[in-house]
Amino acid sequence: MGLPPYATLGQRIWYYSFRVICGLIFFFLIAPIVVVMPLSFNAQDFFTFTPEMLRLDPAGYSLKHYEDFFTNPQWQLAMKNSLIIAPIATIISVSLGTLAAIGLSQSHVPFKGTIMAILISPMIVPLIISATGMFFFYSSLGNWMEGTLGLDKGFVGYVKVILAHAVLGIPFVIITVTATLVGFDRSLTRAAANMGAGPVTTFFRVQMPLILPGVISGGLFAFITSFDEVVVVLFVGSASQKTLPWQMFIGLREQISPTILAVATILVVISICLLTTVELLRRRSERLRGMSPG
Amino acid sequence: MAEAMLAADGTPLKRSLARALRRQKLRALGLIAPLLLFVLITFIVPIASMLFRSVENEIVSNTLPYTVESLASWDADQDTLPSEDTYQAMFFDMFVAAEAKRHTRLGTRLNYETTGLSSLFRQSGRKLDDIADISYKPLEDLDGAWDEGETWYALMNARDGADTALMATQRARIARLTDTETNGVVNFAPDAEVAALLPLAAREYTAWAIFVATQDGRDPATRDPWEAVAPALLIDLQSADLGGYDGPHADLLRAAQAANLPVPNFTDAFADVDKDWGNPEPWATIQTHSGKYTGGYFLNAVDAQKTADGMAWQPENKQILITLFGRTIWMSVLIMCSCILLGYPIAWLLANLPMRQANLLLILVLLPFWTSLLVRTSAWKVMLQQQGVINDVLVWIGLVADDNRLIIINNQFGTIVSMTHILLPFMILPMYSVMQTIQPSYLRAAKSLGATNWTAFWRVYFPQSIPGIGAGSILVFILAIGYYITPEIVGGTKGVFISNRIAYHISSSLNWGLAAALGTILLAAVLILYWAYDKIVGIDNVKLG
Structure with missing residues (x-):
């Protein structure tokens, strides 16, 4: 890939211009995300750089948007809802998804193709269509739960959104866990059984530790799917289930406060942490399976 | 005649094996069943109810x-x-x-x-x-x-x-x-x-x-x-x-x-x-709409109407939905093409750099992939506004006069730029995984046989990378035609997709039958594309990160 010493002038020019082009594309990929960060410290209520900011004048910077985020009840409600909905949805999709992935990875599963297609479908169907279908179905489900079961309205609202988000996260769990199970050595479970371990013990003491990286990264995918989801929650939830993305969406559409940028920065930091975790897990999983870490 | 082979407990081996196999199948199904039921109830049934609603028309005969x-x-x-x-x-x-x-x-x-x-x-x-x-x-x-x-x-x-x-x-x-x-x-x-x-x-x-x-x-x-x-x-x-x-x-x-x-x-x-x-x-x-089921919503969805004499098209200037379908497809193709153009060099670079450097650069691709969609959309809103970063920079350089700032948001351009950015990782990652498998020795062999750099690339390397382009393109296209959030925020009125229309009919005009019919058509298009994707690439080859 390096430039050979005998390269002609044309080749040199191409080599460097190609690097520049690639650099520009990387700039295109990263710049929008990076731009948000300094702007979130803007002392003015603008969405752009003020002259004070460009002069690096401390007066041009402030934490007021962050302060607004942590004190404004609207944003706090959204934050609280996101932190309620996403973890519960993740727990549901991970626990059901891991079991099913183990079942799917066994030999001789009847109708494997059809089952797989059904389980993957929430990822395939565009969100707007899932949201439309869920809008019709979940409103009657909600009425039934409120009317027949006599449940509290707010509680039913959370149940609806959590169920919807859990099912959206399932394909990611299935895909990552089945991928991990492909490299799982079956003789280990047989060895455990041979030594007297029951199926439950084998699962928790032998299989689970080995596939844990896959399960966790599937769970992270499911979490981010729910945490980042806005279309379905807009259609299925009501105002009291307003999540962070929903609040951001309203803010962007009606153009209110630059607090959105502060939230965006916080979310970018969270996604960097998640990305690092997934990357570390992937390497650990490959090491465990005896592959060279990429 | 040979005796039937017996298992340890005395039953014929064949029957014993069959029983073991059956038990294995049942156990596998037992593990899958809870999730399958969950997905069926919380996802498949809602989708089916939407399909039903697009043809259901009991209101006329129920009311009159x-x-x-x-x-x-x-x-x-x-x-x-x-x-x-x-x-x-x-x-x-x-x-x-x-x-x-x-x-x-x-x-x-x-x-x-x-x-x-x-x-x-x-x-x-x-x-x-x-x-x-x-x-x-x-x-x-x-x-x-x-x-x-x-x-x-x-x-x-x-x-x-x-x-x-x-x-x-x-x-x-x-x-x-x-x-x-x-x-x-x-x-x-x-x-x-x-x-x-x-x-x-x-x-x-x-x-x-x-x-x-x-x-x-x-x-x-x-x-x-x-x-x-x-x-x-x-x-x-x-x-x-x-x-x-x-x-x-x-x-x-x-x-x-x-x-x-x-x-x-x-x-x-x-x-x-x-x-x-x-x-x-x-x-x-x-009378025309008195049936319990109707194709009327589907006709409405393609700008036609059911009348007493059969089907009639809307006048040309009122065919908004056909226009919208056309625009959705056209803009998705544009987005797909710009993703190919921008993604190919990056994937090539990643595949040909030493592992350590490639992994470092890969993070630059994965970071946007992992960043919240709303964050990226708000970033583009910040960048593209008339008082936004891009216009400010252009004015500062002197390319654009201050009173003549570019209008690059709330139109098709805004949608295409921001969606290209958002979907680019989905193009780069499949391309990269295909290009990793192409042997560099083929290129060297072509060159040693007298091919120029261009011929070697075009005749040897490029054909081998086509599966990656195909996989990435279908993925980007499928994601693009169903997009809602980004067009809604940066698309204005000219840059919106059919999904925005569905959302409008659900939440504003309350014409749910039409929304369901539009959704059904979109769903059919996506499923056909996925079927093609499965045939060409294989669903199992979908990789994440």
Whole structure:
């Protein structure tokens, strides 16, 4: 890939211009995300750089948007809802998804193709269509739960959104866990059984530790799917289930406060942490399976 | 003959194996079953209910059951008005619907097909009392007893035998009309003898009794019935033979029959309410859309309409949905192409750099992939605004005058740029994984055989990278045509997709049937593309991160 010493002038020019082009594309990929960060410290209520900011004048910077985020009840409600909905949805999709992935990875599963297609479908169907279908179905489900079961309205609202988000996260769990199970050595479970371990013990003491990286990264995918989801929650939830993305969406559409940028920065930091975790897990999983870490 | 092989416990080996296999299958299914059920209930059923809603059309026959029945024999092509019987059925259907406040809903539904029906239904609903009064006032003047609810109750309520069939059909009528259960206790049952003698009055009184008992929770014995029972009674009395009747209020009935009180001419009365009822057009619309299932929403979704003479296209300048479908596909193709253009060099670079550097650069691709969609969309809103970062930079450099800033948001350009950015990782990652498998020695071999750099790339490397391009393209295209959030925020009016229209019909115009039909069409397109993706790439090769 390096430039050979005998390269002609044309080749040199191409080599460097190609690097520049690639650099520009990387700039295109990263710049929008990076731009948000300094702007979130803007002392003015603008969405752009003020002259004070460009002069690096401390007066041009402030934490007021962050302060607004942590004190404004609207944003706090959204934050609280996101932190309620996403973890519960993740727990549901991970626990059901891991079991099913183990079942799917066994030999001789009847109708494997059809089952797989059904389980993957929430990822395939565009969100707007899932949201439309869920809008019709979940409103009657909600009425039934409120009317027949006599449940509290707010509680039913959370149940609806959590169920919807859990099912959206399932394909990611299935895909990552089945991928991990492909490299799982079956003789280990047989060895455990041979030594007297029951199926439950084998699962928790032998299989689970080995596939844990896959399960966790599937769970992270499911979490981010729910945490980042806005279309379905807009259609299925009501105002009291307003999540962070929903609040951001309203803010962007009606153009209110630059607090959105502060939230965006916080979310970018969270996604960097998640990305690092997934990357570390992937390497650990490959090491465990005896592959060279990429 | 050889003995059958036996397993350790003495059963034939074959049977033992089959049993073990069956147990294994059952265990696998047992592990999958909870999730499968969960997905079926929380996802597949909702999607199926959406598909159903796109063809479901029970509202017309639920709201106007007798009119639909009566209209069945009417021929819309003959340019004549429906018969007086149809107008009469319409009056009683509408009267109940207006009391249940359901006539405006039907008006809204039929307004999708013929403009103006919404206001026609709304206004007619208010004036039905005037028609009823043509009979009600004279009846009341004849004998004040007709003004008392108790008179009617005594006349109609069952004595010797109740007409249970009539009761059941009217319960079902009110249930379908109001979308509620009507199985509750009703302190009334129509008398079989009166129901045979005065069928229309018994029918309407029963419907009223069920309505007040189940919807308002009141006792029909003490309430005054709707005015519509008066014209119903007088119509019945025109032909009823009261000779053998000796039940309650027999003399009242005989007096009313002898007085020969006026019965409204419903055809004229409706024309007085609104002259549109004197045209065949609203009737043709009702007749055309009276079926329980309809393809009408699908026709609407492609800018066509179901009329009495079959299908008709909207005029060219009103074909917004076809335009929108076209724009969705066209813009998705543009986004896909710009993703290929931008993604190919990056994927090539990543695949050809040493592992350590490639991994570092890969993070620059994965970071946007992992960043919240809303964050990226808000970033683009910040960048593209007229007072935004890009315009500021251009003004600062001097490329653009301050009073002439570029308009790059709320149009197609804004949507394409931001969606290219958002979907680019989905193009780069499949391309990268394919390019990793291409042996660099092939390129060297081509060059040693005398190929120029370009020939070696175009004839040797590029054909091998096509599967990556195909996989990435289909993935990006599928994701693009269903996008909602980004076009909604940066697309303005010119840069929105069909999904924004679906959301509009769900939350603003409340034309849910049309939204479902649009969704079904979009779903079909996506499924076909996925099927192609599965054939070309294989769903199992979907990799994350």
